[in-house]
Amino acid sequence: MNRREFLQLTGAAAAGGALSSCTINPEKLIPLLVPPEDGSIPGVADYYASICRQCPAGCGIIVRVSEGRANKIEGNPLHPVNKGKLCARGQAALQALYHPDRIRQPLKRTGVRGSGEFSPVSWEEGLSLLAEKLKGMKTAGARKGMIFFTPELQGTILQLVKAFTEHFNGMHVPYESLSLESHRKASVDVYGRYELPDYDIGSAQYIISFGADFLETFVSPVRYGDAYGRMRRARPTVRGLFTYAGPRMSMTAASADSWLPVKTGKEGILAAGMAGVILDEELYDGPALNIYGLNVSELKAAMADYPLKRVAEETGLTERDIFSASRDFARLRPSIAIAGDTVAHQTNGIDSIKAVHLLNLLTGNFGKQGGVRFSPKDLKQTASSYSKLLDTIDDMSGGSVRVALFHGVDPVYALPKTSGFEKALGKVPFIASFSSFQCDTTRQADLILPDHTDLESWGEVIPSIGGDIGVVGTVQPVVRPVHNTLAFPDALLSLVKTEGGKVPGISAYGDYPAVLKEHIRQASGHKPGADFERVWTKTLQRGGIFKEDSKPVKSINRSGKFIFTVPRKAVFSGDEKQFPFHLHIYPSAIMFDGRSAHLPWLQETPDPMTTAVWGTWLEINPKTAGSLGITHGDLVEVESPAGSIRVPVVIYPAIRSEVMAMPLGQGHRNFGRYAAGRGVNPLDLLETVVDKENRLPALGATRVRIKRISKKGGLITAGHPDGSYRGELLEI
Amino acid sequence: MKHKRIIIISALFFAAASGLLFIYSFEAIFYFTVPVVERSPEQPIAFSHKKHAGKYSINCLYCHRYANISKVAGVPDMELCVSCHRFIARKKPGIKKLIGYWERKEPVPWIKVHDLPDFTYFPHNTHLRAGVYCDSCHGDVTTMDRIERVSRISMRWCLDCHRERDVSIDCLQCHF
Numbered sequence: 001m002n003r004r005e006f007l008q009l010t011g012a013a014a015a016g017g018a019l020s021s022c023t024i025n026p027e028k029l030i031p032l033l034v035p036p037e038d039g040s041i042p043g044v045a046d047y048y049a050s051i052c053r054q055c056p057a058g059c060g061i062i063v064r065v066s067e068g069r070a071n072k073i074e075g076n077p078l079h080p081v082n083k084g085k086l087c088a089r090g091q092a093a094l095q096a097l098y099h100p101d102r103i104r105q106p107l108k109r110t111g112v113r114g115s116g117e118f119s120p121v122s123w124e125e126g127l128s129l130l131a132e133k134l135k136g137m138k139t140a141g142a143r144k145g146m147i148f149f150t151p152e153l154q155g156t157i158l159q160l161v162k163a164f165t166e167h168f169n170g171m172h173v174p175y176e177s178l179s180l181e182s183h184r185k186a187s188v189d190v191y192g193r194y195e196l197p198d199y200d201i202g203s204a205q206y207i208i209s210f211g212a213d214f215l216e217t218f219v220s221p222v223r224y225g226d227a228y229g230r231m232r233r234a235r236p237t238v239r240g241l242f243t244y245a246g247p248r249m250s251m252t253a254a255s256a257d258s259w260l261p262v263k264t265g266k267e268g269i270l271a272a273g274m275a276g277v278i279l280d281e282e283l284y285d286g287p288a289l290n291i292y293g294l295n296v297s298e299l300k301a302a303m304a305d306y307p308l309k310r311v312a313e314e315t316g317l318t319e320r321d322i323f324s325a326s327r328d329f330a331r332l333r334p335s336i337a338i339a340g341d342t343v344a345h346q347t348n349g350i351d352s353i354k355a356v357h358l359l360n361l362l363t364g365n366f367g368k369q370g371g372v373r374f375s376p377k378d379l380k381q382t383a384s385s386y387s388k389l390l391d392t393i394d395d396m397s398g399g400s401v402r403v404a405l406f407h408g409v410d411p412v413y414a415l416p417k418t419s420g421f422e423k424a425l426g427k428v429p430f431i432a433s434f435s436s437f438q439c440d441t442t443r444q445a446d447l448i449l450p451d452h453t454d455l456e457s458w459g460e461v462i463p464s465i466g467g468d469i470g471v472v473g474t475v476q477p478v479v480r481p482v483h484n485t486l487a488f489p490d491a492l493l494s495l496v497k498t499e500g501g502k503v504p505g506i507s508a509y510g511d512y513p514a515v516l517k518e519h520i521r522q523a524s525g526h527k528p529g530a531d532f533e534r535v536w537t538k539t540l541q542r543g544g545i546f547k548e549d550s551k552p553v554k555s556i557n558r559s560g561k562f563i564f565t566v567p568r569k570a571v572f573s574g575d576e577k578q579f580p581f582h583l584h585i586y587p588s589a590i591m592f593d594g595r596s597a598h599l600p601w602l603q604e605t606p607d608p609m610t611t612a613v614w615g616t617w618l619e620i621n622p623k624t625a626g627s628l629g630i631t632h633g634d635l636v637e638v639e640s641p642a643g644s645i646r647v648p649v650v651i652y653p654a655i656r657s658e659v660m661a662m663p664l665g666q667g668h669r670n671f672g673r674y675a676a677g678r679g680v681n682p683l684d685l686l687e688t689v690v691d692k693e694n695r696l697p698a699l700g701a702t703r704v705r706i707k708r709i710s711k712k713g714g715l716i717t718a719g720h721p722d723g724s725y726r727g728e729l730l731e732i
Numbered sequence: 733m734k735h736k737r738i739i740i741i742s743a744l745f746f747a748a749a750s751g752l753l754f755i756y757s758f759e760a761i762f763y764f765t766v767p768v769v770e771r772s773p774e775q776p777i778a779f780s781h782k783k784h785a786g787k788y789s790i791n792c793l794y795c796h797r798y799a800n801i802s803k804v805a806g807v808p809d810m811e812l813c814v815s816c817h818r819f820i821a822r823k824k825p826g827i828k829k830l831i832g833y834w835e836r837k838e839p840v841p842w843i844k845v846h847d848l849p850d851f852t853y854f855p856h857n858t859h860l861r862a863g864v865y866c867d868s869c870h871g872d873v874t875t876m877d878r879i880e881r882v883s884r885i886s887m888r889w890c891l892d893c894h895r896e897r898d899v900s901i902d903c904l905q906c907h908f
Contacts, residue, residue: 026770026773026843026844027843027844027847028841028842028843028844029807029841029842029843029844030807030839030841030842031807031808031809031810031839031840031842032809032810032839033809033810033811033834033837033839034809034810034811035809035811035812041798041801041802041806042798042802042804042806043798043802043803043804043806044798044801044802044803
């Protein structure tokens with residue numbers, strides 16, 4: 001090649017490059033074949049009211065839909081629970097709909113169990129396969145042949161699941177990993193009410209929270225967050241005061257006026273001690289106590305062994321702090337004492353909650369504005385039961401269970417490893433799951449019949465607490481199903497139908513949307529016909545039936561007497577000498593109990609206190625860390641009697657020196673690409689049952705020891721450990 | 733000295749003028765720089781605006797029916813085309829092609845001539861309401877057999893018009 005040829009060639013190449021950069025890749029303008037029937041206009045968004053189902057709170061949402069694609073979720077201003085507000089988990093629910101790892105069609109297992117090898121089948125094939133298994137079981141006539149695991153359900157779905165399990169001789173086991181079982185049990189003993197109490201935080205003057213993170217995760221955080229704002233700022237002359245008692249400062253505690261760093265498991269004793277002060281100082285509401293059926297001398301007798309000095313010693317607080325908190329609580333009425341998750345998950349949880357409720361009774365705060373309230377109707381929801389769940393493990397390993405069905409729960413992840421749930425499940429001949437994602441339990445399934453996600457389905461949600469509000473929220477599909485999925489209730493109905501069976505009170509209406517419509521008609525009290533059609537449309541537009549009932553329950557109707565005893569000593573798994581630290585497992589404000597871990601928006605949302613993202617961490621007091629030679633970001637091994645895990649360390653000044661805290665929610669083995677293998681599951685450190693008498697989950701009843709492994713913990717935080725991340729943002 | 737100053741001033745003036753000329757010529761040579769394939773690409777069906785909008789004076793909004801109520805003008809749905817052409821001019825090759833698409837339940841993959849980047853918010857309805865009618869940007873389509881882009885759709889071109897009409901030129905007016 002001579003020089004001339006070379007120049008010619010390069011010239012031609014350059015010209016070719018220039019030309020090819022001009023030839024654009026034209027965008028296409030694809031018309032619709034027929035215009036949309038509902039009259040929606042391209043480019044103009046539609047808004048649909050529905051209910052958020054990321055946690056049991058049941059907040060109302062409004063979903064923005066453009067050209068048939070949902071693209072934003074906001075709070076519904078008409079809904080009395082959240083009044084237009086929405087938390088991060090609610091906002092992120094959108095990502096479940098378009099998640100790349102959703103199960104897109106029915107799947108049948110082809111490889112060995114747990115290998116994740118599935119092949120697609122048609123819906124007819126999938127449903128008939130399950131129907132066949134169920135049919136065989138019914139003719140065998142064996143009791144408990146089938147177990148149906150679900151979360152706590154309400155309304156028509158509950159009716160349907162119950163009828164379904166009865167039809168097939170099965171057993172329905174509702175389960176929530178952040179169980180409110182202890183709260184319900186305490187509530188029955190103190191107030192004679194099965195439902196959870198609602199706290200009128202917005203009108204209170206003084207609040208003391210015993211480990212209740214009501215601004216993050218506790219029962220209805222958006223509702224309480226709004227109420228908290230009103231308590232602090234909405235009244236011209238009163239700014240409500242807030243004290244938090246617990247071994248770790250949570251985000252809720254960080255919003256308080258004072259923090260009482262009480263020892264783990266001693267929260268109930270603190271509450272009892274405060275009651276003692278109120279009794280001694282005669283700051284109680286005497287007439288109210290008579291109405292509640294409480295006797296001052298009996299209460300004083302119960303407190304005889306616990307003078308203030310002993311309470312201060314046991315709780316690790318000063319007498320002065322306890323005294324002033326008690327005095328403020330009794331004087332600044334209306335005042336509220338709330339017991340939360342971390343208290344409930346101790347072995348003395350029920351007693352502690354009762355002691356906290358005693359404070360509410362002493363100051364006469366029951367049924368009052370700014371106090372503890374119950375709705376007129378005792379909502380008998382199916383509560384989850386831990387011991388019932390543990391019984392199923394024995395049933396499954398005993399071989400009497402032949403079919404296990406799962407919808408919306410992941411017990412393989414949510415139960416401690418020591419429970420042996422996974423092993424027992426392996427003995428069940430046939431497992432079917434209705435999950436939209438391959439969670440740890442669904443991975444074990446033989447057949448997956450994927451449900452729609454929340455934004456594609458019909459349903460109804462009664463909020464977990466409503467107090468004085470009679471609310472039924474309606475869930476409606478905001479988009480057409482993205483994949484080849486089938487609504488869970490319709491799958492159940494068709495299974496019963498193939499059996500030739502009928503669900504009493506439900507089958508007559510045909511498919512599930514019709515069932516729901518009929519149920520809403522009954523709830524709204526309208527006659528069928530054109531009149532109701534209008535009401536139905538309006539109900540869907542508004543997002544539910546919101547009857548504001550302003551008459552809360554004033555009197556306590558309990559069957560027996562409320563006998564108060566000072567909470568007994570909490571029991572811990574692990575010897576104090578071998579395992580010197582308390583493990584404090586708390587529900588994450590971002591991940592809740594782990595059900596939201598598959599959403600990348602939430603994975604990259606910084607934890608409000610540590611700014612950590614994309615993983616699990618262990619919070620250690622700087623003094624303890626110093627004595628152990630551990631620094632921020634180190635990898636440590638946390639060991640308990642039940643097992644050990646490795647996590648990075650966050651140096652966290654706002655925690656007691658003998659306590660180490662870990663958030664719940666990560667450490668899924670499967671659950672889509674964003675959650676699988678990320679972080680660790682602190683439940684692996686727990687023993688299934690710590691206290692043999694009370695078979696309750698004990699997230700807080702474990703002792704641990706730690707060992708430094710290396711410098712590289714792989715901790716990712718949004719802020720700098722030594723300073724405020726806000727400060728860094730300002731420098732930009 | 734005076735002479736020198738005049739020279740400087742005139743030189744500056746000349747520089748400014750040539751600069752302006754350069755910018756405007758840049759605008760003017762749009763026709764030469766943008767190739768025909770981009771300015772007026774061949775469409776899958778040789779639809780004539782000259783015939784529909786010109787000869788038969790069909791209102792723009794008859795087909796582009798969302799222009800006055802939505803941010804998008806809306807390309808007519810296939811049913812609308814077929815509703816007339818099931819009966820009109822059925823023998824013509826273009827219409828045969830159209831019916832072919834319709835029977836196969838396929839949309840016609842029209843090639844976009846007027847395109848804005850995704851980071852720009854341009855509502856058609858707001859412009860119509862302000863009296864900026866279709867021809868201000870799209871030109872006189874009644875004379876076009878094949879649709880052709882007559883304006884250089886650039887930010888400066890937008891801003892010129894906004895300034896001329898004393899409309900907001902705040903960034904967030906179009907980019908948010």
